[in-house]
Amino acid sequence: MSKEKRKGIACGGQWIIDRIKLVDHYPEEQSVAMILGETMGGGGAHNVTLNLAKFDSDLPVVATGVIGKDSDGDWIMEECGQYPNIRTNQLKRTSEARTSYTDVFSVKSTGKRTFFHDRGANRLFSPATMDVDRLHVALFHLGYLLVLEGMDKPDPQYGRVSARFLHGLRERGIKTSIDLVSIHSPDFIDVVSPALRHTDYCIINDFESEKLTGVPVRREGSVSIENLEQSADRIFEKGVHELVIVHFPEGAFAKTRAGETHLQPSLEIPADFIVGSTGAGDSFCAGILYGLHEEWDLKRCLEFAVCAGAQNLRDLTTTGSITRWQEIIKLKGQYPFRK
Secondary structure: OOHHHOOOEEEEEOEEEEEEEEEOOOOOOOOOOOEEEEEEEEEEHHHHHHHHHHHOOOOOEEEEEEEEOOHHHHHHHHHHHOOOOEEEEEEEEEOOOOOEEEEEEEEOOOOOEEEEEEOHHHHHOOHHHOOHHHOOOOEEEEEEEOOOHHHHOEEOOOEEHHHHHHHHHHHOOOEEEEEEOOOOOOOHHHHHHHHHOOOOEEEEEHHHHHHHHOOOOEEOOEEOHHHHHHHHHHHHHOOOOOEEEEEEOOEEEEEEOOOOEEEEEOEOOOHHHOOOOOOHHHHHHHHHHHHHHOOOOHHHHHHHHHHHHHHHOOOOOOOOOOOOHHHHOOHHHHOOEOO
C-alpha cells in the first residue's frame, strides 16, 4: 500500500478498566485511609485510543485487543462508540476471561498512584487475535510489553512473539511504536530487547529507561541530560530505528537516530489545577503519536505531548479532560514551562 493511502493509528495491547479512588494518604498495612472520591476509567490502549480520537475527529483510530463479554467490556465498547473515528472491529470479545481491571489509589496531595492489577482477558491478546492484513494504518502502537502474555512469549526465530509481530508490521510499511509497564521483573530486558529491534518509536518513562539501560535518569537528585542521552544511545544500540523518548515528571527527553536531541520541560502548573494523575503518561504518549502521524517536528511533538499530559491532570478519570489538540496546545501560552 502506498504512503498516500496510509492514514491512521492502531492501538493494541492492554484494555483495562481502572477503578480510581482518590485518597487522603496511602496507608501503612493494617491502617486506614479516607476515600475522598472515586470514578471509573480505562487504561492502557483504551486511554491512548480515546486520547487520539478526541485530539482529532478526522483521524482514523483502530482499537485492537481482547476484552470480556461482561459489563466492563460493555463499558469499553460504549466508550469507543461515542467517537465515530474509532474502529472496533478488531477489539475482540471473549467468554474465556473477564475484562482486565486495575484498582488505582491516587493520593490527593501528591498525585502519586498505587496499582493492584488483574490481567484478565489481556492474557489472550496475541497476533492471532488480529487481522493484520486489514490494518491499513500508518502507525501501530503496542502497549504494554511485560504484561501481555501472548506477546511476551518466547519465539524461536525472533526471540519474543512481540518482535515477530512488530517485524511483520514493518514489512507491511507500518511504523511501530512500543510502550512498557513500570514493573519489577527479572525478565525485563529479556522480554523487551527483541522487540526493540523492530521498533521505530520507543516511548517510555524514567523507571522503564533505567530498568532497560541501567543508567539512572537523575544524578544527585536532578535530571541529568548526559545520562538521558547515554540511555537513549544504549536503547538505539538495542535496535530502535528512529526515535527514543524518555518522559518523567519534570519533562521529557528525545533523541533521533540521526543525532537530533530535544529536552522539553513540563508545564509549571498550580496545585489546584491537579485533580488526578492516572493516565497522564498515556496522554503524553498519545500526544507524541499524534504529532509523529502529522509529521510535526520534534520540538512541536514534545510541546504538545507535555500539554496533553498536563491537560489529563484536570480530571480524576484517565481521559475525561482531553479535548481537541488545538485547545490543548493553548496550555503552553497559559502556563510557563519549568525552568
